[in-house]
Amino acid sequence: MNDRQYDPYAGSDPYAGEYAGEYAADQYQVVGYDEYGRPVYQQVQQHQQHQGYGYDPYAGGQQQGYDTGSGSYGEGSYGTSYDTGWTPQQQQQHHHNQQQQQQAQVPPQPPQPAPAPAPDPAPRRPKTGEPNDGPNGEYKTEQFSFIEEPDEDSEDVIDWLKFTESRTERREEAKRRGRSRIVALVVVLALVVAGGVGYLWFAGKLPGQSDDKDAAAAASGPQKRDVIVVHLHNTKGGGTSTALLVNNATTGQGATVLLPNSLAVSDDDGTSTTLGKSVDDDGSTGTRESIDTMLGTEVEGTWRLDTPYLNNLVELVGNIDIDTDTDVPDPKAKKGEAPLVKKGERQTLSGPMAVAYATYRASGEAESAQLDRFGQVMQGVLRKLSSDPQAATTTVQSLAQILDPSLKEKDLGAFLAKLADRAKGGDYKTTLLPVRQDGTLTEQAGSAVVKDVLGGAVKSPEKDAAVRVGVKNASGKKAAAQDARVSLVNGGYAFIDSGAGATAQAASQVTYADAAKKTQASEVAKTLGLPATAVRKGRTPPNADVSVVLGQDYRTG
Numbered sequence: 001m002n003d004r005q006y007d008p009y010a011g012s013d014p015y016a017g018e019y020a021g022e023y024a025a026d027q028y029q030v031v032g033y034d035e036y037g038r039p040v041y042q043q044v045q046q047h048q049q050h051q052g053y054g055y056d057p058y059a060g061g062q063q064q065g066y067d068t069g070s071g072s073y074g075e076g077s078y079g080t081s082y083d084t085g086w087t088p089q090q091q092q093q094h095h096h097n098q099q100q101q102q103q104a105q106v107p108p109q110p111p112q113p114a115p116a117p118a119p120d121p122a123p124r125r126p127k128t129g130e131p132n133d134g135p136n137g138e139y140k141t142e143q144f145s146f147i148e149e150p151d152e153d154s155e156d157v158i159d160w161l162k163f164t165e166s167r168t169e170r171r172e173e174a175k176r177r178g179r180s181r182i183v184a185l186v187v188v189l190a191l192v193v194a195g196g197v198g199y200l201w202f203a204g205k206l207p208g209q210s211d212d213k214d215a216a217a218a219a220s221g222p223q224k225r226d227v228i229v230v231h232l233h234n235t236k237g238g239g240t241s242t243a244l245l246v247n248n249a250t251t252g253q254g255a256t257v258l259l260p261n262s263l264a265v266s267d268d269d270g271t272s273t274t275l276g277k278s279v280d281d282d283g284s285t286g287t288r289e290s291i292d293t294m295l296g297t298e299v300e301g302t303w304r305l306d307t308p309y310l311n312n313l314v315e316l317v318g319n320i321d322i323d324t325d326t327d328v329p330d331p332k333a334k335k336g337e338a339p340l341v342k343k344g345e346r347q348t349l350s351g352p353m354a355v356a357y358a359t360y361r362a363s364g365e366a367e368s369a370q371l372d373r374f375g376q377v378m379q380g381v382l383r384k385l386s387s388d389p390q391a392a393t394t395t396v397q398s399l400a401q402i403l404d405p406s407l408k409e410k411d412l413g414a415f416l417a418k419l420a421d422r423a424k425g426g427d428y429k430t431t432l433l434p435v436r437q438d439g440t441l442t443e444q445a446g447s448a449v450v451k452d453v454l455g456g457a458v459k460s461p462e463k464d465a466a467v468r469v470g471v472k473n474a475s476g477k478k479a480a481a482q483d484a485r486v487s488l489v490n491g492g493y494a495f496i497d498s499g500a501g502a503t504a505q506a507a508s509q510v511t512y513a514d515a516a517k518k519t520q521a522s523e524v525a526k527t528l529g530l531p532a533t534a535v536r537k538g539r540t541p542p543n544a545d546v547s548v549v550l551g552q553d554y555r556t557g
């Protein structure tokens with residue numbers, strides 16, 4: 001490829017030959033590119049043969065003229081005249097010939113060294129068609145140069161990656177710290193829970209544990225309890241019904257304990273009698289003391305409740321709702337009319353209906369059936385009575401009843417309010433004290449009622465109080481029990497009739513449960529004329545300090 005410069009005036013400027021020196025560089029052509037991609041030039045050797053005219057480079061500056069008329073060259077100076085037949089194409093050819101003649105007159109110049117390569121900031125790839133030195137027209141490796149230029153965007157990217165990485169690390173570290181905190185918190189909570197459970201276990205406050213602890217306390221000693229005795233007097237039909245109202249502050253329980261009239265008790269002189277007779281003969285004070293001796297309780301007062309007052313009490317609390325177990329006829333109704341109280345669940349009873357139901361005992365029924373109905377009415381009243389002591393006292397005062405001196409209206413109102421709260425909360429029960437046909441307590445009564453309901457154990461007798469001696473006659477002789485009663489009462493002991501044994505027993509026994517009672521047991525044995533070998537330690541009824549079983553070896557007076 002010839003890179004000679006093109007002169008736009010070569011064909012039209014008549015003086016173009018005068019500028020031939022300015023185009024001397026046209027005698028060099030590009031032969032390649034250096035390692036920086038720049039062109040490399042080489043001088044062109046001219047051996048031109050001019051056809052149609054003679055060319056003498058040493059002609060002394062004379063040029064063959066071009067005859068414009070004939071179209072041939074002649075001697076003379078540069079021809080510039082035109083004839084009429086001159087055309088622009090001829091003029092262009094003429095100027096071209098003149099340029100070649102002027103270049104021929106210039107002597108050849110020695111080759112000039114290529115200019116020193118200037119540093120190129122970036123490699124240039126040769127254009128299409130430019131020569132290269134590689135094999136098969138390919139470029140050599142040394143023809144390329146790679147220069148790393150600073151890039152602000154790349155620095156920004158690096159900074160962003162560093163920020164992202166540090167942010168990710170911070171997030172992971174925060175997660176690890178969070179997990180560590182959670183683990184530590186779980187461990188602390190576990191320790192707290194374990195410590196709390198351990199403390200509650202040690203203190204006996206775990207659910208279910210308190211009941212066991214209360215039961216253990218009930219078996220080991222007396223509990224804090226308030227007890228009053230209620231005597232319902234039937235002013236129309238006659239007879240009485242007795243119940244103990246118990247508020248056990250230790251266990252948080254309330255109870256009604258129904259006492260059969262056949263319960264065997266002792267009067268002031270130690271004579272055996274029944275509860276029913278004691279109420280009629282001894283009055284409230286004597287009966288209260290007999291109950292204390294028999295059951296080991298401490299009755300605080302006596303509430304005599306005649307049937308008219310029971311009627312008013314039910315009306316004051318706004319009727320009661322109970323489950324009735326039988327139809328109760330209306331005493332004033334004619335035969336065949338509807339009953340006053342119908343059998344069924346959730347029956348609403350007014351005052352007169354409640355009195356009729358509480359005192360009703362059908363022909364042939366046991367006394368316990370009537371007592372159960374009395375207990376239902378009392379518990380129904382407690383469920384409707386106010387739990388506020390002042391309001392309950394107002395209700396008691398509204399009865400306009402003359403109370404026993406042992407019990408004041410304020411005390412009775414506060415006591416009934418506590419029981420009302422137990423009854424409403426479901427912590428109340430009604431139970432019957434079971435007795436044998438002879439009125440003595442059964443083993444079931446001793447363990448289930450006296451021991452559990454009435455405080456768990458017989459209270460320790462006060463100083464100088466009479467020792468309670470329970471006597472069971474297993475001698476086979478009926479007179480033996482009466483003879484033992486007289487001997488014990490005369491000796492200053494409280495006699496408790498424990499009934500007769502199922503079978504006769506050969507040897508008599510005197511038993512004490514508490515080691516502190518051993519001396520008293522020995523004294524009881526001497527009083528009854530029994531040998532010292534009859535005294536032993538064992539179980540005793542909950543209502544007796546010392547238990548005696550009269551055997552066939554017991555001799556009557």
